[in-house]
Amino acid sequence: MADLRIVGKAVVDGRLLDEVTVEIDGERISSVSVGEFGSGPKLLLGKGQLLLPSATDLHVHLRDWNQAYKEDVFTGTSAAAAGGVTTVAEMPNTSPPIRSPEALRERLGLLAARAVVDYSVHVGALEKVEDAKRALELGACGMKLYPEDLERFEDYLKVSRESGMRLVVHAELEGGDEVKAVRMLLSHIRPNDDVRFAHISRAESLRMIELAKEKFGARITVEATPHHLLLSEEELDENSRRISAVRPPLASMADKQYVFSGLERCSVDFIASDHAPHTLEEKVSERRAPGFPGLEITYPLMLTEWLEGRLEISTLLKKLCRAPAEYLGIPKGDIRKGFYADLVVFDTRIQWNVSAKDFLSKAKYTPFEGRKLSAKVVSVFRRGELVYDGSLLVNGGGVHVRELSRKHG
Structure with a gap:
């Protein structure tokens, strides 16, 4: 008898099935069957509800430490859970930054104590091979x-070559020139270099990377954000423009369309939020702090693209769920026997307008304010445990992905 059976419509192996039984034992999926089977406690999905794998977000900024007034580990990972994201990979430009094995160890301790979802951490630029190796041993x-x-x-x-540490690059030069930066970076890359391009936003940048992928292979990867996939500078109204500053800046309609088309062409490998909260005062000041919260709406935004016929569901789940989990080496991102039961139930009958005042993040603004979405998160499971059902049900429990990959191995 399973600990829990979830019965209803689901996407399995990229196919939408009307009735599936997903059995959960402990932290993992123990069976996936077409139709209703088994015995034990049952969650029966209602009309319009849909079971999907939860997302893994490779690009988040959780702030905390000296910037806890913007966001902290608990509020940021709570926002993740509310958005159907059960694994996050944090960026190192914290205050103080994570640019040593010692800082990484301290950060991992904070996440272990406060994170609601599972996590990993990127380390900042390390000049010594031995430091990179130590950071890898710690789980960077x-x-x-x-x-x-x-x-x-x-x-x-x-x-990177001597230590085995993967690189992630924010490709911008002085003046915000992404294209020139990508051209320069590609001139140095050799076959087998493992380089991920973060938040690519320009068509010319992606075209150059596509050629490099053909030349060097799959170890060059590309990440795109919902704001660069769905927004362009000329589409914003005055209110959205006030808080839309981001790096790289929002691009043209043509750029947006080309990067979006890269999802289906498979030149864009991952969808990531680049969740980057600031205070509203910092956003509207003369400095215009770059970035905005995104963890709570990335999955609903992109699922709406499928529901409205602009994106294949198999493509969406690969870029948002399965491929990022594979990048981190963990068995998540798919409804599959033996995988962790990281699942999200969406209600596709609920149409709603984005309202940042309802965010669990400390940052209560978004350039997507008022945007109509076609599905809402109603339940989120992290390794078999219900952690969100319209409100947060836990106050921690996130685990370092290194521990999850060890359990799987």
Whole structure:
């Protein structure tokens, strides 16, 4: 007898099935069957409800430490759970930054104590191979390079090659030139270099990367955000424009359309929120702090694209769920026997307008304010445990993905 059976409509192996039974024992899915089977406690999905794998977000900023007034680990990961995201990979530009094995160890301790969802952490630019190896031993999922690090990209590539540390690059040069940065970075990359391009936003950038992928293979990967996939600078009204500053900046309609088409062409490998909260005062100040919250709406935004016929469900689940989990080496992102029971129930009968005042994140604004969405998160399971049902049900319990991959191995 299973600990829990979930019965109803689901997407399994990229196919939408009208009735599926997913049995959960402990933290894992023990069986997946067409029709209703088995015995034990049952969650019967209602009309219009749909069971999907939960998302893994490879690009989040949880702030905390000296920036806890913007966001902290608990509020940021609570926002993730509310958005159907049960695994996050944090970026290292915290205050103070995560640029040493010691800082990484301290950050992992904070996440272990406060995270609601499972997690990994990128480390900042490390100059010594031995530091990169130590960071890998601690469980870093990659080394993030920011625009100020790119002048020494060749040096960091050498560290990556000698240590096995993957690189993640924010490709922008002075003045916000993404295209020139991508061209420069690609000139240094060799076959087998493992480089992920974060938040690519320009058509020309993606075209160059597509050619490099053909030349060098699948270890070059591309991440895109909902705001670069769904928004363009010319579409924003005045209210949205006030809080839309982001790096890289929102692009043209043509850029947006080309990057979106990269999802189906498979040149865009991952969808990630780039959740980057600031206070509203920082957003509307003369400085216009770049970034905004995104964890709570990334999955509903992209699921709406499928429901309205602009994206295949198999493509969406691959880019948002399965491929990011594979990148982290964990058995999540699919409704499959033996995988962790990280699942989300959406209600596709509920149409709603984005309202940032309802966010669990401390940041209560978004350029998507008022946007009509066609599905709402109603239940979220993290390793078999119900953690969200319209309100948050836990106050921690997230686990480092290294522990999950060890259990799987």
